[in-house]
Amino acid sequence: MKIRGGQEKEQIKLQTTAMIDIVFQLLVFFIMTFKITALEGDFQVNMPQASDLPQTPIENIDKTIRIHLYENPQAIRITYLNADGKEVTRDVRNTLQSIEVNHGDRDPVTFSHLGKQYDAFKALRDHIQGIIESEADPSQAKELEVEFEVDPNLIHGDTVRAVEAVSARIGEDRTIIPMIEKIKFKDTGAGAGE
Amino acid sequence: MKIKKARTKILEGDLTPMIDMTFLLIAFFMLIVNFSETEKDQDLELPDSKVARTPDEPPKYQIVMNLRTSKDGTPRVNFVGKNFASIASIGTELELEKRSAAAQKVPPSEINVVIRADRYIAFSKVQELMAKCQEYELQKFSLRAKENIR
Numbered sequence: 521m522k523i524r525g526g527q528e529k530e531q532i533k534l535q536t537t538a539m540i541d542i543v544f545q546l547l548v549f550f551i552m553t554f555k556i557t558a559l560e561g562d563f564q565v566n567m568p569q570a571s572d573l574p575q576t577p578i579e580n581i582d583k584t585i586r587i588h589l590y591e592n593p594q595a596i597r598i599t600y601l602n603a604d605g606k607e608v609t610r611d612v613r614n615t616l617q618s619i620e621v622n623h624g625d626r627d628p629v630t631f632s633h634l635g636k637q638y639d640a641f642k643a644l645r646d647h648i649q650g651i652i653e654s655e656a657d658p659s660q661a662k663e664l665e666v667e668f669e670v671d672p673n674l675i676h677g678d679t680v681r682a683v684e685a686v687s688a689r690i691g692e693d694r695t696i697i698p699m700i701e702k703i704k705f706k707d708t709g710a711g712a713g714e
Numbered sequence: 715m716k717i718k719k720a721r722t723k724i725l726e727g728d729l730t731p732m733i734d735m736t737f738l739l740i741a742f743f744m745l746i747v748n749f750s751e752t753e754k755d756q757d758l759e760l761p762d763s764k765v766a767r768t769p770d771e772p773p774k775y776q777i778v779m780n781l782r783t784s785k786d787g788t789p790r791v792n793f794v795g796k797n798f799a800s801i802a803s804i805g806t807e808l809e810l811e812k813r814s815a816a817a818q819k820v821p822p823s824e825i826n827v828v829i830r831a832d833r834y835i836a837f838s839k840v841q842e843l844m845a846k847c848q849e850y851e852l853q854k855f856s857l858r859a860k861e862n863i864r
Binding site for chain 1: 740765823
């Protein structure tokens with residue numbers, strides 16, 4: 521018996537050139553719009569209108585920690601890394617001079633900021649951690665509230681550093697341990713009148 | 715003499731793996747492209763922080779405000795893609811934002827105002843901006859910082 525050879529298969533060829541053209545165009549577009557930006561994080565601040573606030577009951581007065589940030593009008597030379605990773609030196613006025621902490625009827629505590637020799641932000645963080653740990657009940661520590669009073673010309677960057685110091689710390693295993701969640705700023709009346 | 719005719723052959727490479735790779739690349743870039751960056755003023759020098767992290771769930775309604783000092787020393791606000799020469803002049807735009815949030819059933823007290831302020835601006839300007847927002851019943855603020863993981 522004669523076995524017939526298999527029929528010759530006909531290959532179907534798709535025209536892919538046009539598709540590749542478009543795919544490359546898309547690729548180029550997405551590569552061009554791609555931009556590496558530093559991640560950004562937030563510090564939550566709650567500032568209800570003064571009239572909406574309930575009067576602080578006397579027994580809660582111990583729950584409010586008042587922190588005053590004092591500015592240093594003298595120019596200070598600082599060196600830092602800018603967005604491009606370059607080292608920049610500039611003279612800045614109105615950096616932090618000292619921090620005063622008032623908690624309930626306890627004596628006020630002051631930390632003077634002396635740059636590299638003494639970091640007042642670190643001292644503030646340790647102090648707040650001490651207050652939290654001195655609370656017998658952890659649920660009570662959650663009720664703690666910080667009210668900042670900031671000198672008008674103090675630079676925003678130093679204020680954020682102080683907010684950072686009270687809101688969280690980095691634990692030994694490099695995790696972030698939240699500290700105080702209720703943060704507000706004392707209304708100085710700036711702006712409203714202007 | 716017999717002359718052999720040279721046949722022109724069309725060379726066809728196999729393009730399938732290349733297309734596969736290209737599609738993968740496109741999918742990758744499409745996933746990471748972030749158009750919300752456009753509302754950020756990239757020249758601004760944000761304060762940096764080791765503990766600031768992006769919130770786990772996005773807020774219901776968010777307004778991003780950029781605050782910096784202009785060359786003549788006055789504060790300049792930039793938000794919703796517009797420049798304002800003073801803090802006092804943002805009122806109309808805030809009212810519009812408030813209405814647009816109300817249309818999405820978000821009360822003003824739930825609107826999150828993200829303040830991206832220059833690290834060297836006087837803090838009283840930030841407080842002035844907050845006070846202006848409070849006039850429009852906004853009360854949730856976020857101070858934005860650059861994540862600094864070192």
